[in-house]
Amino acid sequence: MDFSYASLRRFPDVEAPNLQAWDATDELLVQRALAADVPGDAIAVIGDEYGAITLALTDAGYDGIRVHQDLATGRRALARNAAELRLGGFASHELDASLLEGARLVLLQLPKALSELEEIADAVARWAAPDVVLVAGGRVKHMTLTQNEVLGRVFGTVQAQRAERKSRLLVASDPLPVPDEPPYPQRAEHPEFGLTLVAHGGAFAANRIDIGTRVLLEVLAERSRLAPLAQPVSSRSARSTTREDAAEETTRVIDLGCGTGALAAHYALNHPDARVTATDRSASAVASARQTMIANGVADRVMVTHDDAGSELPGGSADLILLNPPFHLGASVHTGAATRLFEAAARLLRPGGELLTVFNSSLLYRPELTRLIGQTEQLHRTAKFTVTRSIRR
Incomplete structure (x- = not known):
């Protein structure tokens, strides 16, 4: 041929x-x-x-x-x-x-x-x-x-x-004969974050919480105790009483590259009034995230989509984006996947919106985040991981 x-x-x-x-x-x-x-x-x-x-x-x-x-x-x-x-x-x-x-x-x-x-x-x-x-x-x-x-x-x-x-x-x-029930999806409880994770075989980290996501979850939990992470597009006022006004004032959050949905589920559980979207390019991850939302009782408040870097979501539609970007493309180490997600975040965030990113500290993403998104500060750092906050210019 x-x-x-x-x-x-x-x-x-x-x-x-x-x-x-x-x-x-x-x-x-x-x-x-x-x-x-x-x-x-x-x-x-x-x-x-x-x-x-x-x-x-x-x-x-x-x-x-x-x-x-x-x-x-x-x-x-x-x-x-x-x-x-x-x-x-x-x-x-x-x-x-x-x-x-x-x-x-x-x-x-x-x-x-x-x-x-x-x-x-x-x-x-x-x-x-x-x-x-x-x-x-x-x-x-x-x-x-x-x-x-x-x-x-x-x-x-x-x-x-x-x-x-x-x-x-x-x-x-x-x-050979197969068991009555397929081996996947599998679920696991994570009481330290009040989460249940459900995972199909192809989902990254399975039903565990990977170390990067864990660091970002800890930052989210701490900031939720101290103050709101992001203000919605329309500031609240005493005159905002209609359903349309309430929708405009809802904090809109995107878990970009959501995996099994740990970040989206955690945010929805701790911010019941937020409108959360979880999106991933992996069908296995998306199927897992949908089951995770059901397991945590937030399926009615979190939309899960199978998409490429949020390409089907409208620009300027997010007050807050949560991101734990990959640094592999298949079996190859390549930072291009993270760059595409940073570029997507720049498109999806409204001016003044926030991007919270966790990444391996050795990757030194902060200058790139500043260039693509806006002013970037370090929120937390461990021996291996860094969490930054970028404000969309």
Whole structure:
């Protein structure tokens, strides 16, 4: 086949000379599918970051392929690349029965988290055809024997293939009986913050509170005891008595890159009159956050959206943004993801609005926050993390 992988772009995800939209694993998975006697409508693709697997197969004439991508950026990149190449013949799905029913071949780019692999493997065994073959691939340097063990708990046969171009495929077949209930989502109580967290397999930090979020939660709890974090767009007055006026005066808060929703749920619990939005580009995180809001009794006061850096939210709409930005893009260390979120915060905040950010102190984000947002001060610092407050100019 002569599919042009080099024509694919990562956009709207971060683009840089050391980041490309495909790798050798994508090519090996496509070759495996081409060699199998399986029609397109019996193929499911999971973790196709920017569409390399799906579009190479549709370009080869396969029709009816079902695809699941966790990231909103990946979904948009796939749609854009498909439009540029004038390719169709595929449909996007969530990680559910509609993706996998009747699937005889599942192609998987191995996820970073073992918990996500466990959830995916269970879903394949639970919903796909009895003779399904799961072909999972990854870069050798990121693969571990534990991945084989995870697949071996769900499939009777797991075979590692010979490495090619620094990538390797694992072939799993003979699915074993699955338990009545899926292993995810999982929940955990965090009484120190009065929170219950619920997490699907692909959510960062699972149902734990990661150390950065914990530091920011401690700052939020302390500031909530002392004074309001932000004043709403319209200052309160005795004449504001209508429902419209009350809506204008409500403090509007965005948990940008919300993960499992710890920050949004905590804020909603401690500020019942606030209007909170939690948004993340990960579908697994969004599903987790929605369950977290239900578990904490704030689902009616927190809107959770699957979006790329809050792109679908109106500009100047937030009084306060809470942010614990990532410093990885997949397996690569790259600060571009944080910069995109800082730029998004600048667009979303109204003048005078506040951005509270927690980050690894070694990253020295404060000058960038000052440049993109406005005056930035340090609120708290630990041995590893710094919390800053930026005021939108």
